Amino acid sequence: MEVPILKQGEFLIATFQAALSDADLKSLRIGLVQQVVRFRSRAVIVDVTAMDVMDSFASRTLREIAQMIRLRGAETVIVGIQPEVAFAMVQLGLTLEGVATALDLEEGLAYLNEKFKTTN
Amino acid sequence: MGDSGVYLRPVAGVPPFETTGESWYSCLTASESMQLRGVISGHSGQGRDDVAKRESGSQDSAAQNSRGGSLAHTEASSELLRELVAHLRQHRTQLREEWVSRITETRLLTAMTKEEIFAEATSVYDSYVEALETETFEALQAYARNLSERIIPRGVETHEVVGIVLLLRDVLARSLFAKYQTDFKKLNRILDAYEPAANRIANTVAISFVQERERVIRQQQEAIRELSTPVLQVRERLLILPIIGVIDPQRARQLTEQLLRGIRTNRAKVVVIDITGVAAMDATVANHLVQTVEASRLLGATVIVTGLSPEIAQTLVTIGVDLGIMNTVGDLQGGIEQAERLLGYKVVPSAEPR
Numbered sequence: 374m375e376v377p378i379l380k381q382g383e384f385l386i387a388t389f390q391a392a393l394s395d396a397d398l399k400s401l402r403i404g405l406v407q408q409v410v411r412f413r414s415r416a417v418i419v420d421v422t423a424m425d426v427m428d429s430f431a432s433r434t435l436r437e438i439a440q441m442i443r444l445r446g447a448e449t450v451i452v453g454i455q456p457e458v459a460f461a462m463v464q465l466g467l468t469l470e471g472v473a474t475a476l477d478l479e480e481g482l483a484y485l486n487e488k489f490k491t492t493n
Numbered sequence: 494m495g496d497s498g499v500y501l502r503p504v505a506g507v508p509p510f511e512t513t514g515e516s517w518y519s520c521l522t523a524s525e526s527m528q529l530r531g532v533i534s535g536h537s538g539q540g541r542d543d544v545a546k547r548e549s550g551s552q553d554s555a556a557q558n559s560r561g562g563s564l565a566h567t568e569a570s571s572e573l574l575r576e577l578v579a580h581l582r583q584h585r586t587q588l589r590e591e592w593v594s595r596i597t598e599t600r601l602l603t604a605m606t607k608e609e610i611f612a613e614a615t616s617v618y619d620s621y622v623e624a625l626e627t628e629t630f631e632a633l634q635a636y637a638r639n640l641s642e643r644i645i646p647r648g649v650e651t652h653e654v655v656g657i658v659l660l661l662r663d664v665l666a667r668s669l670f671a672k673y674q675t676d677f678k679k680l681n682r683i684l685d686a687y688e689p690a691a692n693r694i695a696n697t698v699a700i701s702f703v704q705e706r707e708r709v710i711r712q713q714q715e716a717i718r719e720l721s722t723p724v725l726q727v728r729e730r731l732l733i734l735p736i737i738g739v740i741d742p743q744r745a746r747q748l749t750e751q752l753l754r755g756i757r758t759n760r761a762k763v764v765v766i767d768i769t770g771v772a773a774m775d776a777t778v779a780n781h782l783v784q785t786v787e788a789s790r791l792l793g794a795t796v797i798v799t800g801l802s803p804e805i806a807q808t809l810v811t812i813g814v815d816l817g818i819m820n821t822v823g824d825l826q827g828g829i830e831q832a833e834r835l836l837g838y839k840v841v842p843s844a845e846p847r
Contacts (some may be wrong), residue, residue: 402650426620449661451791452793454791454792456750456756456757456788457753457754458794459753459791459792460749460750460753460784460785460788460790462788462791463784463785463788463791465786468787468790468791469791470818474790474791474792474793475793476756476757476760476792476793476794480760480762480793481793484793
């Protein structure tokens, strides 16, 4: 199942669905990196609220997305990681270091608005 | 019978001391002896199959023989038990007196008064004789539980409870010796009937006591666990987690779970974990703390750890914590101040202090 990418002002929002195959993740990665330049977006929010399991591939892909988007001149925020998933990820050593995180979509938007307000 | 070790295995639900070696066969039900045969032929390999069959056949007939034999044996022993019970009832007062004086002599149950010991001894004696008579242990078990419930808070130890039951066993056995000293054969048979039942009674009482004790301990552990991990909100989006006492891995996991859930429900941005009340932690738990900090970050919350003792600081350095992710402040006050700064609060006095 493809992940829809929504444009919201200066940001792009990608919301994960429950079960994503590795192929879906790869196409999401390409889609986000292409669209972030096409829409001249300043940031990307990846919402993983629906994911109750995060394997190492998904976790690594998230980090790669964040790094690729940084190279394309924008910022990434991962939002909505479940408490159990968060702890399981940390125990597996998948800590998404260098990637901004927020509690949910609202928090993520607030974080980005705050950040870009000061730079403007 | 080269494999006799197999036949003499303990049977589920039957304490090993309850029967003499001969009656082990009677403990085997038909299905169990089937299983036994399965075990034997399973181990025998192809070459020994026929040997195993012969063996299991002979074992079958042996089992049947002894089953018939033990049936007669049971009847005789219940007859003997009746006689025994009559004897114990008849000499109730005297035996009870002797038992109580032995209890005081050996300085058991020092936490209880003489009258209390006497009262309890009377009921224990009666339940004991009743258990011997009916060969059912439920009533005795319930009584032992009830007794344990009453005496555990007064500091009665396991060895005392087991001790008094064994004393009673001893007193009764001595009276039997005295009664049947002329008829050695009869004495032997009476003891055959008495010993397993007495052992089982001692076992029942001891188990009830220990179970009651464990129940109390579990209850208290539960209470401690519930009390010991508050996640408190001090300001909008600011949580405090004060940890006091020893942290074992189980408690650490529970703390983490509660904290992560608390972050979600309170929509916290900053968490102050105060470990002033924790003297030391081992590497596993320290590692867990670091993981908790990282997991909180994944939920979008910043963690500030305050009140690290020198020992814990040493542990954290020893396990090689990345100090970039650990935000530490000396004391709780400093931690809250920094958290307020992060959240954009500014605390100003509204008036001059009086």
